[in-house]
Amino acid sequence: MAKTPRDWMRQAIDLAIENVRSQRGGPFGALIVKDGQLVASGVNLVTVNNDPTAHAEVVAIRNACLALANFQLTGCELYTSCEPCPMCLGAIYWARPERFYFACSREDARACGFDDALIYDELGRPPEERTIGGISLMREDGLAAFDEWRRNPAKVTY
Numbered sequence: 001m002a003k004t005p006r007d008w009m010r011q012a013i014d015l016a017i018e019n020v021r022s023q024r025g026g027p028f029g030a031l032i033v034k035d036g037q038l039v040a041s042g043v044n045l046v047t048v049n050n051d052p053t054a055h056a057e058v059v060a061i062r063n064a065c066l067a068l069a070n071f072q073l074t075g076c077e078l079y080t081s082c083e084p085c086p087m088c089l090g091a092i093y094w095a096r097p098e099r100f101y102f103a104c105s106r107e108d109a110r111a112c113g114f115d116d117a118l119i120y121d122e123l124g125r126p127p128e129e130r131t132i133g134g135i136s137l138m139r140e141d142g143l144a145a146f147d148e149w150r151r152n153p154a155k156v157t158y
Contacts, residue, residue, distance in 0.1 A: 002036050003033075003036065005077075005079070005101055008031055008033055008077075008079045008101070009079050009081075009101055009103055011029075011031055011038075011041075011079070012029045012030055012031045012041075012079040012080055012081045012103070013029065013081045013103055014029070015029025015030070015031070015041060015043050015056075015081070016028050016029035016043065016044075016056070016081035016082075017029075018043075019043040019044060019056075024043065024045065024048050025043055025044040025045045025046055025047055025048050025054075026044035026046060026047070026114070027044070027081070027082075027112070028043065028044040028055060028056035028057075028080070028081055028082055029041070029042070029043050029044075029056050029080070029081045030042045030043075030056040030057045030059070030060035030078060030079065030080040030081070031060060031078070031079045031080075032060050032061065032063070032064035032073060032076050032077070032078055032097070033076060033077045033078075033079065034068070034073075034075055034076045034077075035075065039063075039064045039067050039068060039076060040060050040063035040064035040066075040067050041060055041063065042056045042057065042058070042059030042060030042061070042062070042063055043056050043059065044056045044059075045059060053087065055084075055085065055087065055088050056080060056081070056088075057078065057080050057084050057088035057091060057092065058087070058088055058091050060078065060080075061073065061078075061091050061092070061095045064076065064095075065095065071095075071158060072095060072096045072158065073095045073096060073097040074096060074097075074098075075098060076095075076097040076098060077097055077098055077099055077100065077101065078092060078097050078099075078100040078101070079100070079101045079102075080100065080101070080102050080103070081102070081103050081104060082102060082103060082104040082105075082106070082108065082109050082114075083102045083104065083105050083106045083109070084100070084102065085106070085114075085116045085119065086116060086119045086120060086123060087119075094158075118131065
């Protein structure tokens with residue numbers, strides 16, 4: 001019998017719960033599904049790996065891309081136990097799955113101590129006005145890499 005979106009979401013939620021119980025990381029789990037089959041999963045490993053980018057969605061995307069030998073998740077769906085943070089949302093858009101489903105909202109996460117509001121607010125500000133200031137440096141020199149890219153006949157666009 002084929003799994004429904006609710007079945008996949010239940011599995012993502014169960015991953016999140018088990019991740020907390022095992023004391024490996026935060027209360028987040030994610031799955032990548034293609035053609036009704038599980039491709040990969042991920043849980044939050046931020047503290048266990050000392051990696052602030054090891055959110056469940058990013059871990060699942062990395063694992064799925066390896067499993068599919070492709071940097072894009074065309075035809076895939078992502079199921080995650082919580083609304084993706086800005087970083088994960090960016091990763092989702094770069095990976096290009098067909099859609100994503102989430103259980104809890106970012107407000108639910110905030111109530112538990114995971115607050116992304118600052119990052120959402122910062123994205124609308126110019127880099128130099130952000131809490132962690134961004135300073136443009138050596139732009140003209142940096143453009144050389146883009147010039148090389150434009151001239152490279154073997155480039156793989158994404």
